[in-house]
Amino acid sequence: MRKILFMSMLAGSVAMSGMAQTKTGSLGANDPKAKVILDNVSKKFSTFKTVVANFVLKVEGGNNSVTDSKKGTVYVKGSKYKVNLEGQEIISDNKTSWTYQKDANEVTINNVDQGSTQLTPAKLFTNFYDKDYLYRLDAETTEKGKVYQNIEMTPTDKSKNVFKVIVSIDKKNQNISRMKMFEKNGNRYTYEITNFTPNTNLTDATFSFDPKKYPGVEVVDLR
Template sequence: MNFKIFEMKILIKNKALCVFGILLLSFVACKKDFLDVNPRNSFTDETVWQDPVLAEKFVSDIYNVFEASNSGFTEQMQASATDEALWNHTDAFLLLNTGAINGANEGWGGTSRWWERMYTYIRFSNIAIERLGDDTKNSISDKGSKDRLLAQALFIRAYCYHQLLRYYGGVPLITSSYAYSVDPGVYEKKRGTYEECINQIIKDCDEAYKRLGDAKLEKGRINSLTILALKSRTLIYAASDLHDRDKLTSKVTDLNDLSAKMPLLAYTTGSQQDRYRLAQVAAKAVLDAVSKKVNGLKSLKANFALHLSGANGKVKDTKKGSFVMKGQKYHVTLAGQEIICDNKTVWTYMKDNNEVQVNTYNPNEQTISPAKLFTNFYDKEYAYKYIGTRSVGGKNCDIVELTPTNKSKQFSKIELAVDKANSTLVGGNVWEKNGNKYQYEVSGFTPNAPAADNLFTFDPKKYPGVEVVDMR
């Protein structure tokens, strides 16, 4: 009897479980979209621009346009494309090394020259610019954050068009994203002229610079100096003989359809000299960014190395030292020598002779001292030219070339290297007319270093027995 009761209890319990299971299945069956879950690895366009974090990630992804192969840091390295190294892993490099490149086979080239790739990232940039530039299409309330994202998208679009223009001449200017259409005519776009492309690049650079301002972004992103450098490079290309109709026509005589292609290759109106002036202003802006930073400091301290080379290129002498600046005052310390200036008087102390020479400070003095590199000495009597980027002391630098317009100066050319990351001067080269070359390397830049006023005057009491030679 007890066994039957126990058996009935189990049967009732099992029936209850079955009923519960049927009810559960019925409930799930009624929910027709139970498999329609939101993916965790992708987001809708609307979701991205409502969330500041996702919007930043979208813009960050556009930086993939600067992949390693664009910069030459692939396994082959750029040296393989010159006579510095030999790499025959691919036929493309073999074509380069043997000089067998022709119009039908161009050999190796980085992906930054690929038409399709550049337009892919132009599209991404256009999407970001459209969404961030229209308050009805995003929910980012922080205007500063929005401006910084816009500046990055504008810069990358300018960079892509700058690359396309270098390789292909005038290209279609697409500044808005396309929605999908079955009509191929929607996607047809006439190529812009060379001048129109230059104008678009400069417009994007100017807008990016205005929106970014002095904001400091995390390492690996652009800064204001990056934007100025791209603008300067674009304008110096625009001022070249290669892109002036009259100069190009006189130099290229073997193309029958050159006249028809001229608008895609060069300016057909305007003054080349005016374009050079614009390029000079843009190059000077890179240097002005350094002066602006220095002028905003109470003082600065840095170490330097000075290498003197003769006309044969061999290093004759190397000097190392340090300097402290405070406004226009400076104190330079070298082995066995000190140069002190209070903006009125210059004292040059020679330790071996225990002698100090006293001169009146002349801001127009021709000598380029380490301290003078950090002033805006270049404001007058110089022509400016941005000549590209170079690694100096392990830092990625913009290089600006200065040529004296006053032919009486003892040097023929100056190069200044400006660190892209923080707008500081890290070195320079000075070529004298006699063939000598001075190379400066600046390191250990310390802003707002302690600098008492008495550091910038010479006190004879600190140098017992010193002979004072007053040359004023």
């Protein structure tokens, strides 16, 4: 669940990688060229009141084989978010979080830890990268005539299971298009955005869990 929550909400348009070029920068210190790109993306996203994005999650094992593929949708409004993934919903109003498992008809409720460094959809609209990651500009890649800027990020907290994240950005539109997460156990999680719509009308009710809409739901309240 935390993997999904961590990954699910990079917003942008679809991208695929192409031919690699020479790497620049160093993960020992933040790359100023990468910072300019990330700042521009953050500034653009900060102008959106809401975001709705459809995505595809691909899970790969250590042998590069795709072991799972799921479609999902993310809704973001300020610090609130909702993630719909096949068989699962993750909802947060920035005070309370709900994780609903469809097959078990069970919802787990937690308080939101305001001091947590965990990457949430809402944080993707800020300069979260300046605090929790080291980053460098990697090779530009090309897919179907589009150029993508790739930024390699490593968590400053080396105890995390994730040791590397590669973010791909559409150079022309300055939209985050894809993110690939690498875990120490060899697993990789890739999120590709298939549709991105800013400033959709989303009510606050979108970001809370109403048990009346889920007959017989089992509630596990961990607050």
